[in-house]
Amino acid sequence: MITRTLTALLAFALLTGGCAPTAAPASASAVSSTEVPAAVSPTQAPAIAAARPTAAPTASPSATPEPPAEPALPPEVAVQAPALIPSAEGDLAGAGAWDRYTIIAALSPGELSVRGTVTLDMVNRYGVDLDQIYFHLYPNHPDFGGRLDVTSATVNGAQVHSGTQHGDTLLHLDLPAPLAPGESARVVLGFTARTPRGASDETFGAYNFEAGVWSMANFYPILARHTADIGWDTRPIVSRGDFTVSSVALYDVTIDAPNGWALLSTGVTISDGPVNEQVHRQRFVSGPQREFYLGALQGLAQAEAVVDGTRIVSYYQAKNPRAGQEGLAVAERSLRAFNQRYGSYPLAELEVVQSALTQFLGMEYPGVVLIEQKLYTEGGRGLETTIAHEIAHQWWYSQVGNDAQGEAWLDEGLASYSQVVYYEATGEPEKAAAELQFFRNTFRNARAAGRDAPLSSSPAQLSGGRYYPVIYAKGPLFFQALRDQLGEQGFDAFIHAYYSAFRYQDIVGDDLLRVAQDSCGCDLTQLYDDWVRTAAPVAIP
Ligand SMILES: [Zn+2]
CATH class of the missing domain: 2.60.40.1730 (tricorn interacting facor f3 domain)
Known part of the structure; x- marks a missing residue:
């Protein structure tokens, strides 16, 4: 926020x-008008058939074999x-x-x-x-x-x-x-x-x-x-x-x-x-x-x-x-x-x-x-x-869920970097470049004022005006640095693998590192250490 x-x-x-x-x-x-919601137990909750309608039977039988029936869900x-x-x-x-x-x-x-x-x-x-x-x-x-x-x-x-x-x-x-x-x-x-x-x-x-x-x-x-x-x-x-x-x-x-x-x-x-x-x-x-x-x-x-x-x-x-x-x-x-x-x-x-x-x-x-x-x-x-x-x-x-009170950079960094991705996708590279430049200026100014910190810092640790520039500017810049190191195809493979592997999951930063390294078959520990685990004087991408 x-x-x-x-x-x-x-x-x-x-x-x-x-x-x-x-x-x-x-x-x-299906619930009678005399019932009070708070008195309805979960098992008595309105028993309404909610399943998506199945396709109507076709007039002619299909020649292709029926797929095996999936196990019925409760x-x-x-x-x-x-x-x-x-x-x-x-x-x-x-x-x-x-x-x-x-x-x-x-x-x-x-x-x-x-x-x-x-x-x-x-x-x-x-x-x-x-x-x-x-x-x-x-x-x-x-x-x-x-x-x-x-x-x-x-x-x-x-x-x-x-x-x-x-x-x-x-x-x-x-x-x-x-x-x-x-x-x-x-x-x-x-x-x-x-x-x-x-x-x-x-x-x-x-x-x-x-x-x-x-x-x-x-x-x-x-x-x-x-x-x-x-x-x-x-x-x-x-x-x-x-x-x-x-x-x-x-x-x-x-x-x-x-x-x-x-x-x-x-x-x-x-x-x-x-x-x-x-x-x-x-x-x-x-x-x-x-x-x-x-x-x-x-x-x-x-x-x-x-x-x-x-x-x-x-x-x-x-x-x-x-x-x-x-x-x-x-x-x-x-x-x-x-x-x-x-x-x-x-x-x-x-x-x-x-x-x-x-x-x-x-x-x-x-x-x-x-x-x-x-x-x-x-x-x-x-x-x-x-x-x-x-x-x-x-x-x-x-x-892909992370600990917002512990590693806020994981979701805020990627959501902020998505501003760049969005303008690339809409065919407006000058706006994508402006987003990136805004992140650079924000982080550069904060670092010059002594407000750099490891990305892994929790929000509680990022007092003194450091939360915004670290999470919302250094965060997206890390993903640009990662993209520069992996190349376009490599970054694309990483981001798809990251989403696919961790959809519905709770993750930590090391999970991101592992998937990134697996997807490129390369060693990213130096990059990760410099940006995430320490406040090394990173080159701003
Ligand atoms: Zn956000």
């Missing part, structure tokens, strides 16, 4: 974000298929590696609250007994200016003791008996989230209602990561850069909302129907995604297009129709460019939303990017560059 001070200085500086909006109802809701996984483009539906065969969230909640716009339950079906994949389970409660960080309160907690049907730390941003559940490796658990948490209103000049605009967008980023408890070296991720949140550190999961989310609010979320809508005269119930599936974004819109216009099987929707204020259409066109070009340069975006929807972010220019969530509203009226390249950057995060953050 970029602070307000920095945005004043750096017109094109950017940040991160991702999610999905309203879609045509797939079928009428219904709770098969229901996720509409969130993926058809060519990526096979990715669901890997669902055994992902936990599943079922969220059932109701919106109360009058008090800007979301109340409901989240059910997490998780497996201990960590090789050690678990005595506790940890969740992030991001909205309790002061930057959010709101609350997320957990009102009940059970594990496998039994109430458990819980507690919080780090200013209520970290929740732990104490298990009555250790959860052994390979064992599964069903965690059910009741929660209430509340966002502020009109607060983007003071707090995090992605958790706020303003300018027709009620943005509820991080509105539910999200499972912390557990790694072999440190165990549960219990670090306090650092308010520099992106907050969310989580692993890919499958989300099945049912939301009751008053009529007149258009819901926007990660993934796709698979059903939408009336609960009563005032309220409708909408159900979403995410596909494999790192988190679930939810927003509710009032009064925004929209335009949409399809690129390579992905539906893109641009939501914009009705007074900015030209910029709203331009936002859609940029998103189309971005998706086309990155599909070709990195590998296919596997998800069926992507939304771009004009939002009141105020203190930063853009924010990525899986399947949804939020773009600061002023960029729609200022003209120039800010809107285009910001949208390209945030959409690149769909590859670098949403798909």
